[in-house]
Amino acid sequence: MKLLIYLSDALIPLLIFYIVALGLNKKQNIYDDFIKGAADGFKTVINIMPTLIGLMVAVGVLRASGFLDFLSSLTGSFMELLHFPSELVPVTIVKMFSSSAATGLLIDLYKEFGPDSLLGTMASIMMSSTETIFYTMSVYFMAAHVKKSRYTLTGALLATLAGTIASIILAGAVVH
Secondary structure, eight states: OHHHHHHHHHHHHHHHHHHHHOOOOOTOOOOHHHHHHHHHHHHHHHHHHHHHHHHHHHHHHHHHHHHHHHHHSSSSSHHTTTTTTTHHHHHHHHHHHHEEEEEEEHHHHHHHOTSSHHHHHHHHHHHHOOOOOHHHHHHHHHHTTTOOOTTTTHHHHHHHHHHHHHHHHHHHHHOO
């Protein structure tokens, strides 16, 4: 185990030294390449900033307005038929937009039900087996100038559904 910890601590510096050595070996100006890459990265951040701000504001409005709680109570009886706790509906929806906002909801679940409860376990597994679909699509597609996403959204929603179903099944197996 100590070997793995040592390797993980050494991996990033070794990777950086490898890249620098490779650049020196190819006789490239490493510093100029780094500055150019950093400038390009900064431009990308500036280009995607409006999208990020829009997503953060939308999630904040949904959470602060009580809409997520309303949606949870509205779908509660239907979700119970599917053996999906209605308390997880807000986390599931918000996770598709923002992982940090979903983490805030997860902490609220932990405070109310406990991290080792069935709900806490389901939510934890769900958080790690689903993706921030709309955030990822908007940021990466905007940065890469993708205009036609084809089946990306459908595939991502199906993958999220599969991850959510798997979290319920796995949590039931872990807790029982």
